[in-house]
Amino acid sequence: MVLMQWRRIPRDDPADPHGIGDLLRRAYEAIGGPPLTGTRFLHDAGEMLASTREIEAAVSGVDTALYVGFQRGEKLDTERDIYRDLVAGGTHVTAFGAGQPRLALEVDWVPLEEDPLALENQWYLLTSSPEPVAFVGFETSPEPLQSTGRAGDPGKTWEGFVSGDKRLVDAIIEHLERLKAAA
Numbered sequence: 001m002v003l004m005q006w007r008r009i010p011r012d013d014p015a016d017p018h019g020i021g022d023l024l025r026r027a028y029e030a031i032g033g034p035p036l037t038g039t040r041f042l043h044d045a046g047e048m049l050a051s052t053r054e055i056e057a058a059v060s061g062v063d064t065a066l067y068v069g070f071q072r073g074e075k076l077d078t079e080r081d082i083y084r085d086l087v088a089g090g091t092h093v094t095a096f097g098a099g100q101p102r103l104a105l106e107v108d109w110v111p112l113e114e115d116p117l118a119l120e121n122q123w124y125l126l127t128s129s130p131e132p133v134a135f136v137g138f139e140t141s142p143e144p145l146q147s148t149g150r151a152g153d154p155g156k157t158w159e160g161f162v163s164g165d166k167r168l169v170d171a172i173i174e175h176l177e178r179l180k181a182a183a
Helices: 020-031 045-059 073-078 080-088 166-182
Strands: 039-042 065-072 092-098 108-112 123-127 133-139 158-163
Touching: 020 039, 020 158, 020 166, 039 045, 045 065, 045 080, 045 123, 045 133, 045 158, 065 073, 065 166, 073 080, 073 092, 073 108, 080 092, 092 166, 108 166, 123 166, 133 166
Parallel strands: 065 092, 092 108
Antiparallel strands: 039 158, 065 123, 123 133, 133 158
């Protein structure tokens, strides 16, 4: 079991002002073993959207679990067709976010308190099969833009990572499962 604080901690470090690198460093220390592999940083909403679509395509029609984060429930509503199709194809979807979606979907919804620094309140997709992969995007926009509008709206900023390191994927899924059990 990997126990750590799964949240970014902003820093006075020009190389890592939003604390994403620090979060990965802390995860690596908590996981132990060799360095994380297959992990790269993302800084562009377009790259992040491409990563999400790749993961959704990989699990489409596969009997597997997919964990997804929508900062707020209403954001799941905007993706309802994609997730309806994934569920119809056999993918078990567990979604996390603040509030509630307005529309009923056949996903497990885990309501969260809003916390812009916590991993579970971010934009993410994780699955352990058919191949382990984690995409996590942290919104680093100024406060008035946080959790509003679309990811690519003017003024929005993002930092995140995508990783195929099974140890990291499993550790984040374990964290999300603990939150789900506590809800």
